[in-house]
Amino acid sequence: MPVFVNKVEITDDEVFAEMQYHPAENVAEAQYQAALALTIRELLCQEASRLGITPPVEQDDTELAREYLVNSLLEQEITVPTPTEEECERYYQRNPSIFRDQDGNVVPFAAVRESIAEYLQEASEQQAMKHYVKILAGQASIAGITLERATSPLVN
Numbered sequence: 001m002p003v004f005v006n007k008v009e010i011t012d013d014e015v016f017a018e019m020q021y022h023p024a025e026n027v028a029e030a031q032y033q034a035a036l037a038l039t040i041r042e043l044l045c046q047e048a049s050r051l052g053i054t055p056p057v058e059q060d061d062t063e064l065a066r067e068y069l070v071n072s073l074l075e076q077e078i079t080v081p082t083p084t085e086e087e088c089e090r091y092y093q094r095n096p097s098i099f100r101d102q103d104g105n106v107v108p109f110a111a112v113r114e115s116i117a118e119y120l121q122e123a124s125e126q127q128a129m130k131h132y133v134k135i136l137a138g139q140a141s142i143a144g145i146t147l148e149r150a151t152s153p154l155v156n
Contacts, residue, residue, distance in 0.1 A: 003035050003144035005042040010144075014038060035145050041070060043136045048073040078132055080124040088116045 003010040018034035019027075048069040053076070055065040092099060092109050099107045134150035 001144050003039055004142065005039055006046060006141050008042060008046070010035065010038045010042060032145075036147070039142065039145055039147060040133055041066060043133060043140055044070045044073055046140075047077075047136055051076070074129065074132075078125065078128045080121065080128050083117045083120040083124075085113075087120060088113055091116050091120060 002012055003015070015031060015035045015038060018038055019030045022030045022033035022037065024030040024033060045066055051073065053069055053072045055068040089109060092112065096106060099109075099112055101107055131150065134148050137147040138149035138151055
């Protein structure tokens with residue numbers, strides 16, 4: 001069954017082609033994950049177009065153009081603060097079992113501070129991206145797949 005995002009169709013053939021990138025325990029799960037990924041990409045591309053983001057003129061590869069739109073949109077619309085020293089230290093203190101070497105000794109904070117900051121930054125970006133997609137889904141007309149939607153732009 002095809003999926004529609006604001007009247008733009010994502011065909012079964014597109015979903016089947018995308019399935020190779022979504023290994024799963026069964027075909028139905030791979031098909032769902034592929035359809036979900038294509039739905040999210042279409043939402044993001046439509047929002048990029050709405051905001052006037054366009055790929056470079058010389059870009060004639062459709063996949064690269066879509067990738068450019070999505071990346072440009074996310075760069076423009078999603079910003080998260082850099083984790084502070086205190087936040088990194090708090091994470092380190094709350095998760096002592098993670099920061100042990102092979103002999104069971106606690107690794108000093110200074111040795112893992114950068115890794116913690118990168119992890120916290122990535123986690124914040126992922127959370128912001130998920131929320132942004134929920135907002136876009138809440139504003140869109142989507143048929144053929146269920147997508148979690150936000151009814152408010154406020155972060156929960």
